[in-house]
Amino acid sequence: xxxxxxxxxxxxxxxxxxxxxxxxxxxxxxxxxxxxxxxxxxxxxxxxxxxxxxxxxxxxxxxxxxxxxxxxxxxxxxxxxxxxxxxxxxxxxxxxxxxxxxxxxxxxxxxxxxxxxxxxxxxxxxxxxxxxxxxxxxxxxxxxxxxxxxxxxxxxxxxxxxxxxxxxxxxxxxxxxxxxxxxxxxxxxxxxxxxxxxxxxxxxxxxxxxxxxxxxxxxxxxxxxxxxxxxxxxxxxxxxxxxxxxxxxxxxxxxxxxxxxxxxxxxxxxxxxxxxxxxxxxxxxxxxxxxxxxxxxxxxxxxxxxxxxxxxxxxxxxxxxxxxxxxxxxxxxxxxx
Amino acid sequence: xxxxxxxxxxxxxxxxxxxxxxxxxxxxxxxxxxxxxxxxxxxxxxxxxxxxxxxxxxxxxxxxxxxxxxxxxxxxxxxxxxxxxxxxxxxxxxxxxxxxxxxxxxxxxxxxxxxxxxxxxxxxxxxxxxxxxxxxxxxxxxxxxxxxxxxxxxxxxxxxxxxxxxxxxxxxxxxxxxxxxxxxxxxxxxxxxxxxxxxxxxxxxxxxxxxxxxxxxxxxxxxxxxxxxxxxxxxxxxxxxxxxxxxxxxxxxxxxxxxxxxxxxxxxxxxxxxxxxxxxxxxxxxxxxxxxxxxxxxxxxxxxxxxxxxxxxxxxxxxxxxxxxxxxxxxxxxxxx
DNA sequence: CCGGCTCCTGCTCATCTGAGCAGTGGCGCA
DNA sequence: TGCGCCACTGCTCAGATGAGCAGGAGCCGG
Numbered sequence: 001x002x003x004x005x006x007x008x009x010x011x012x013x014x015x016x017x018x019x020x021x022x023x024x025x026x027x028x029x030x031x032x033x034x035x036x037x038x039x040x041x042x043x044x045x046x047x048x049x050x051x052x053x054x055x056x057x058x059x060x061x062x063x064x065x066x067x068x069x070x071x072x073x074x075x076x077x078x079x080x081x082x083x084x085x086x087x088x089x090x091x092x093x094x095x096x097x098x099x100x101x102x103x104x105x106x107x108x109x110x111x112x113x114x115x116x117x118x119x120x121x122x123x124x125x126x127x128x129x130x131x132x133x134x135x136x137x138x139x140x141x142x143x144x145x146x147x148x149x150x151x152x153x154x155x156x157x158x159x160x161x162x163x164x165x166x167x168x169x170x171x172x173x174x175x176x177x178x179x180x181x182x183x184x185x186x187x188x189x190x191x192x193x194x195x196x197x198x199x200x201x202x203x204x205x206x207x208x209x210x211x212x213x214x215x216x217x218x219x220x221x222x223x224x225x226x227x228x229x230x231x232x233x234x235x236x237x238x239x240x241x242x243x244x245x246x247x248x249x250x251x252x253x254x255x256x257x258x259x260x261x262x263x264x265x266x267x268x269x270x271x272x273x274x275x276x277x278x279x280x281x282x283x284x285x286x287x288x289x290x291x292x293x294x295x296x297x298x299x300x301x302x303x304x305x306x307x308x309x310x311x312x313x314x315x316x317x318x319x320x321x322x323x324x325x326x327x328x329x330x331x332x333x334x335x336x337x
Numbered sequence: 338x339x340x341x342x343x344x345x346x347x348x349x350x351x352x353x354x355x356x357x358x359x360x361x362x363x364x365x366x367x368x369x370x371x372x373x374x375x376x377x378x379x380x381x382x383x384x385x386x387x388x389x390x391x392x393x394x395x396x397x398x399x400x401x402x403x404x405x406x407x408x409x410x411x412x413x414x415x416x417x418x419x420x421x422x423x424x425x426x427x428x429x430x431x432x433x434x435x436x437x438x439x440x441x442x443x444x445x446x447x448x449x450x451x452x453x454x455x456x457x458x459x460x461x462x463x464x465x466x467x468x469x470x471x472x473x474x475x476x477x478x479x480x481x482x483x484x485x486x487x488x489x490x491x492x493x494x495x496x497x498x499x500x501x502x503x504x505x506x507x508x509x510x511x512x513x514x515x516x517x518x519x520x521x522x523x524x525x526x527x528x529x530x531x532x533x534x535x536x537x538x539x540x541x542x543x544x545x546x547x548x549x550x551x552x553x554x555x556x557x558x559x560x561x562x563x564x565x566x567x568x569x570x571x572x573x574x575x576x577x578x579x580x581x582x583x584x585x586x587x588x589x590x591x592x593x594x595x596x597x598x599x600x601x602x603x604x605x606x607x608x609x610x611x612x613x614x615x616x617x618x619x620x621x622x623x624x625x626x627x628x629x630x631x632x633x634x635x636x637x638x639x640x641x642x643x644x645x646x647x648x649x650x651x652x653x654x655x656x657x658x659x660x661x662x663x664x665x666x667x668x669x670x671x672x673x674x
Numbered sequence: 675c676c677g678g679c680t681c682c683t684g685c686t687c688a689t690c691t692g693a694g695c696a697g698t699g700g701c702g703c704a
Numbered sequence: 705t706g707c708g709c710c711a712c713t714g715c716t717c718a719g720a721t722g723a724g725c726a727g728g729a730g731c732c733g734g
Contacts, residue, residue, distance in 0.1 A: 012441075015398045022394045023404050027690065040714060043692065049396075057359045058393045059386075061352045067360050104349075364720060377684060380722070 014049040017042050069311040080302040087307040098284035099126035102305040107135045117144040117206030119246045120157035123282050124212050128163040139168035144203045145246040145267030146179035175199045179247045180227040181264045208278035213291045216241040243291030254298025289313045351386040354379050406648040417639040424644035435621035436463035439642040444472045454481040454543030456583045457494035460619050461549050465500040476505035481540045482583040482604030483516035512536045516584045517564040518601045545615035550628045553578040580628030591635025626650045
């Protein structure tokens with residue numbers, strides 16, 4: 001082992017080398033001449049500087065992604081794909097970034113789905129807006145859960161699906177039904193109506209699903225739309241509900257929180273969603289961490305688009321005690337290390 | 338020219354390429370395969386990303402330097418050398434970093450000076466402390482201006498010189514005299530004394546000078562030591578004094594603020610300092626910007642060791658209107674651009 | 675419609691850089 | 705003292721990268 005003193009000297013050398021290499025664009029050979037070491041040593045110094053984190057390489061761009069987190073997420077939860085964007089401090093900005101990233105992802109999906117099943121909500125509406133006109137050609141869209149006819153902001157549910165379809169030069173098929181019915185019989189009746197049943201049937205054949213999730217609290221669109229009251233939400237929380245996926249409230253265990261309520265909820269079932277080849281979850285923000293975890297740990301999505309805080313939360317809390325994943329040491333520290 | 342849309346697409350591509358290159362350590366060829374472009378395009382994308390600042394490479398280390406600022410300073414003020422360190426927010430920390438950097442520099446100076454002239458003060462004391470034992474061999478040290486016999490912290494002036502010499506296995510020669518005498522006759526008398534005169538004579542022969550500068554305000558060591566009163570300082574400021582160099586108060590024009598006072602000040606003259614082959618100024622912190630500017634713009638030092646804020650202040654305010662130096666575009670943006 | 679202009683593209687070639695390897699020297703332990 | 709271990713060094717070689725260039729596409733003014 002080298003003495004402590006020369007180890008410190010080595011670190012200083014590494015710093016000088018890094019400065020000359022990254023700030024002055026000198027070649028390793030030139031640096032070697034300046035620092036009076038061989039170019040191989042300079043190479044090792046630089047590798048060391050990158051490993052030890054003396055050099056920090058950051059990509060500052062709204063559309064940047066966190067590839068290492070993506071890989072970890074994918075591996076941990078057996079996802080087909082994961083998109084993680086840097087999280088801005090402002091929650092509104094954060095939502096926008098996640099939505100943009102989802103739009104980018106949708107554009108790049110291969111093979112292009114002939115039929116895309118979509119849910120609705122604030123998040124998905126932003127995704128629809130972020131999609132460029134002509135993002136694909138001939139993609140048809142079908143709603144996978146009931147719309148918000150009673151909404152304070154009418155037409156949101158419909159406009160999301162329509163906008164996505166329009167921008168891809170395709171047809172949108174809407175689900176002309178409330179999300180949750182008051183009586184089970186009504187739900188069964190409406191479901192058996194050919195217009196409604198046919199749409200649900202069509203939704204079952206979609207090549208991919210695009211959906212988000214809501215939190216089980218008063219901010220929910222279901223409360224906004226009058227499908228559920230504050231008391232209903234409280235009861236759901238009592239039963240362990242963490243949030244809703246395509247209108248169905250689930251617990252942290254990934255199970256239906258209230259089977260009776262669920263029976264009155266119209267649209268694709270959780271099992272159908274789970275069985276899908278491609279289901280893309282778009283979710284971001286602190287409040288949604290619990291739902292996100294429930295979805296992701298119970299196979300309800302095959303692709304996740306989220307922010308880095310959510311990603312880290314998913315990875316941290318679900319941590320195997322046996323396997324410590326890089327909190328201190330970077331997973332992909334080096335530059336050609 | 339390419340359309341706006343594809344320019345944006347290009348930027349996105351650059352971001353993806355940067356992520357893959359810097360975070361995933363992929364080769365440009367592999368990235369080309371992923372993004373479906375040629376490897377040459379990937380190379381250009383990366384160059385573009387670096388130029389446009391999409392990629393930020395930062396060296397996080399206490400001993401890091403700002404080489405681009407160093408070059409600019411050197412060029413602008415015709416310096417032999419300039420050392421610029423990143424400025425921590427804490428002023429105390431900042432002083433420590435500048436002192437360390439000065440020590441590092443001193444260690445690396447070639448040829449090693451046989452005789453080093455030093456002034457004294459808080460900054461220089463820190464430099465002395467930061468020097469490693471054995472930083473050189475056989476370097477003798479001589480004081481270049483009067484010491485602080487009246488100091489509240491006695492021995493500081495002496496101990497600086499002694500410590501520097503000891504750590505290099507050399508002899509220290511002290512200047513056994515007050516910095517400023519009350520009467521001109523006393524100054525002349527003491528100056529003609531062989532012990533004192535001989536030391537000044539020896540100081541004139543030093544191969545290099547190491548000095549700092551003080552601010553013309555109540556925090557000055559001269560006030561602390563009782564050489565000057567608050568009124569004296571006020572009078573000096575009235576005459577345009579910005580601070581002192583080796584005990585001599587100068588104006589922003591680089592001239593002596595008060596010739597009468599200066600005549601009573603014992604030690605190397607400003608002209609002798611200016612004529613020196615190697616004079617190393619160690620200076621840092623907001624309050625010292627004006628003195629630093631006076632020194633540097635009037636050739637009173639050949640080497641400066643400072644913090645990046647001071648460096649930038651020197652470059653900004655002294656700006657030629659004809660020549661706009663990179664405030665927006667980085668001087669050395671690229672990595673092998 | 676044409677020539678001139680600029681910018682972009684993909685190429686060749688020279689250079690730069692990292693992986694891997696054998697030689698060396700310090701250091702602890704017998 | 706002698707032995708083996710280990711880290712470090714400088715090398716060869718192949719793969720990765722950047723500089724510079726010719727060809728081509730889009731654009732404008734005549």
